[in-house]
Amino acid sequence: MKSHKEVIIIGGGVIGLACAHYLLESGAGVRIIDKGLIGSGASYGNCGLLCFSDIIPLCSPGTVGHEIARTLKRTSPLYIKPSLDINQLVWLLKFALKCTESHKLKTAREKYEILNYSMGLFDSLLSLDGMKCDFEKKGMLTVFKNKKNFDAYQTTSAFLDAYHMGAERIEKKELLELEPALCDDIAGGWLNQTDWHLRPDMLMDSWRKQLARKGLIIEEYCNLIDFDIQDNSLAGVNTVKGRFKADYIVMATGAWTPLALRQLKLNLPVLPGKGYSITMERPGACPSHPLALYEKNMVVTPWKSGYRLGGTMEFSGYNDVLAPKRLSNLVSGATAFLKEPLGNPVIEQWSGLRPMAYDDLPVIDRAPSHENLMIATGHGMLGLTLATGTGKIVCDMIYDKTPEINIKPFGINRFR
Template sequence: MTTNKNDIIIIGGGIIGLACAHYLMNQGTNVTIIEDQQIGSGASHGNCGLLFFSDVITLCAPGVVSTEIIRTLRGTSPLFIKPELDMDRIAFLLRFALNCRKHHMNRAAKDKYALLSYSDRLFRQLLDTGILACDFEDKGVLTAYLSKKAFDGFHRTNRFLEQYGFGYKKLSRQQTLNFEPALSSKVVGSWFSKHDRHARPDLLVAAWKNDLLRRGMKIKEMCRATDFVCKQGTIQGVQTNQGPLFADAFVLAAGAFCSKLAKTLKLCLPIQPGKGYSITMHRPEICPAVPCMLHEKNMVVTPWKSGYRLGGTMEFSGFSTALNRTRLNKLIQGAAEYMRTPMGRPVVEEWAGVRPMTYDDMPVIGRTSGFSNLVVAAGHGMLGLTLATGTGKLVSDLILEKPPEIDPAPFSPERFN
């Protein structure tokens, strides 16, 4: 096993890669990030900026499959699966369906809670340093409902969340409108979580990148990893379109693209790209004060001091980030059903990116049995921003062989073997 871990290469320059770099550099290592595009240009750029620390319930929960089938038939589902013969995607979806069981939800919630709580504590410490100017606000998140049945049905979910200290507050229609006047009177009620926060992800990435550069981190952008140089159970280097790069240890943090790179190492990382969309604009005339999750549309409206964003949808259609006008219009139409002023002007950016999804909705963090100096940090789904700090610290401890503060076993890539 390699014991000298002075030089680390991180493959992937999103929020997870930056977090890993931060905690590794805190321990005195030399870090180089290689990024296929530009730092923070993927899912870390266009997400809705929620720091969703109460999100202990996995996407693969009991009843999800039947609910989405019904919504798809009605044309109201935010989910789209491209109809093509992609065996990896088909296997992924089947395994997702098999994980929609109470046993998995209960077990995964305990494991997610540990990482979410750890990330929350570390994020607060990071904010206290003052290095991240990112429109951060600690105002909670409001989930708004148009359906009385769905609104009342959250009682059961809330009882589950209360086990972890994450109970929400129920607000009637009038209480909701008093609390958030930007919502339409069509809303029948809401549930408020005081446990969650929000930040502007592109500002956070830019601030973190600049701080790490100031501290000596090296970045190679437009640098695509294509293969690895391996010898006797260790990785010696990584082949790129800019030539080979060598280091003592490696972190694979390339988001949805990790599965492709893992195949070159004969590793199984069944991560699928889940495409999401967002529209960023100036704040509308009647702008919400807190982020609003629009339950029936599975989308988010996020206000920042410097702007406003609509985001959501889940599309399994491969790695393309081409904009689909129909999907973007659904965000606008969805917001119009809930918000008094759904759009601001001018629109600054229309965006699409791919999230790294796992079929058990758990991140992949840990060593692989094949390579002693490789740690994987991927598969965070829609919680990359939320879990970045906890993941970064855990990866640093694993690389430098320090006792981790939380158990990494539930997130191990070995679970796929």
């Protein structure tokens, strides 16, 4: 086995940087190529949550009926653009078929393992010098307007308790003392101390600089043209900047991965799920904890250096169009829960594409047709949270080491 390995990572988001981090630690030569700027995609404008307690899959019992009911009431954060795209129709059908109790229980166990693994790796990563990203371990506070919903969350917390990730129930009076920024008509909240938060754009900037000092080569605005295939193996890639050779190639292109793999005739059931965010200065009455506004299905993240509203799930294909309705929903949602929902000035309105697999599990595996092609995508809304675990698994597989957790649930063969 060749001891020194040259690796090309396609995609400069948080998954790409995580793969580069562990590969460089192992002595590999690493080059990242990206069609734009490093860290400019979904890794840039997300809400910066490290949701290690998010073990319950999106495809759970009751999800379909719940979202249909909310859509009819025009209160759903989900929007599916009508389309005859067969890939989208099949994906939606398979998602619906996964909304079972057995899938929920199985997937929760599998997600827990990689989430817990990623937590330990993140703890080590964020203790390194130079990783400046407004990182805090304050937990995640889920806030409720409706008393029935507040009480019903006890079932969710009890489920998480089995994994030592349960939340603390906080009654209205105590909650308003803890978070005076909240409106007086809230019903209560649940605080999960397992979760952390950081500012993702700052993380990407500091991480990139650290990796560059360790020898990472970065090629920005470097569109992939095709793969250089020789004797059924990938010898490298052809790009607008020329040909680059490699022993291994890692696809970390997020929602764009299915398009990038068309040449290899590898069909991955991953759809782009668009999310939105609004970034602004901290309001005068700013929450001290990240907030999940339950009835609005959105998030509020306060940082030392700023403030962000984020959420929604839009299936409308590959586009970065900002829909005014989605942005206004974020504003109205925050207004329903917070006394001072907006900061001034608004710095940026943003949208990005999440790579959504219908079973709500990532894809971390070798390509079936090419042993030296690694695929790391399908992380859904947990790309940031799962980055370290994914990067370490990819590195171990490239170096023919047995990963430290069971990776079978994340294999490509599960889609066959």
